[in-house]
Amino acid sequence: MTIAGSDSGGGAGIQADLKTFQELGVFGTSVITALTAQNTLGVEGIFPTTPDFVKQQIEVVFQDLAVKAVKTGMLFSPTIIETVSDTLKEKDVQLVVDPVMIAKGGANLLQSEAVDALKSQLLPLATVLTPNIPEAEVITGMSIHSVNEIEKAAEKILSLGVESVVMKGGHLSGKEAIDHVYFKDGSYFAIQSNRVNTTQTHGTGCTFSAAITAFLGQGKTLKEAIIEAKKFIQLAIEHPLNIGHGHGPTNHFAYNQMKKSFEVVVHES
């Protein structure tokens, strides 16, 4: 299940999640928290769903279908976060939280007053949190520029009650795109791939977290799911569709077309 906003342009949000689920052979269900009028150039409008209707969508799906894993994306407001948290805490599922805050074009996809609810209500339910660097900075109140600061921020995030955190390196510079993964039990690994010099990165975070969710739903361990999701997003970025006039979407077909010839580098400590 994905609980997220709709991207009318199809590159991020619910649409990216369902395309990822489909490519990975997983039956996707969706709970829409907001409609956005959006394309590769930016977000032009946001129309949130009422919290009661968000709850109704979740309950109706759970009453009928055996949901194995859930991800959250754009949740927009404190009341939607409270509703999603209250509803999910009754369910026995693995939860991937992508703390979507600001779109690449600069639009606010999470009201600033919603950050407290995210931290206090949703994060304690998360199997894994997948912040990019700016999101990790908002959650921790720290500024993050080095691996040392990434580790300190991860410790702070783990203290909020999440089981594990993937500190995504997409927003840093360097020849490699490195994601650092920390677990509550103190274990750690990092996954490294070549940084692609491209503007075709709309929806990278949504696609990556949806792939983790799909692999968890198929029964992979969290570590296996994160590593395989990194392959999915790397191939999706490396083979862009080159559509639209702004930040184009990633290519959800690439993993199935090319995965046999590709591995990412995993560092353990």
Ligand SMILES: Nc1ncnc2c1ncn2[C@@H]1O[C@H](COP(=O)(O)OP(=O)(O)O)[C@@H](O)[C@H]1O
């Ligand atoms: N230019 C890039 N080349 C290779 N991998 C990237 C690139 N940009 C992002 N990634 C990867 O895509 C995933 C999503 O990261 P990121 O873009 O930081 O998330 P978000 O969309 O939330 O900002 C991460 O695994 C990150 O390492």
Ligand SMILES: Cc1ncc(COP(=O)(O)OP(=O)(O)O)c(N)n1
């Ligand atoms: C409806 C919706 N949800 C999430 C996002 C942000 O997605 P993300 O994967 O972080 O990609 P960018 O916005 O950074 O390209 C969105 N734009 N719309």
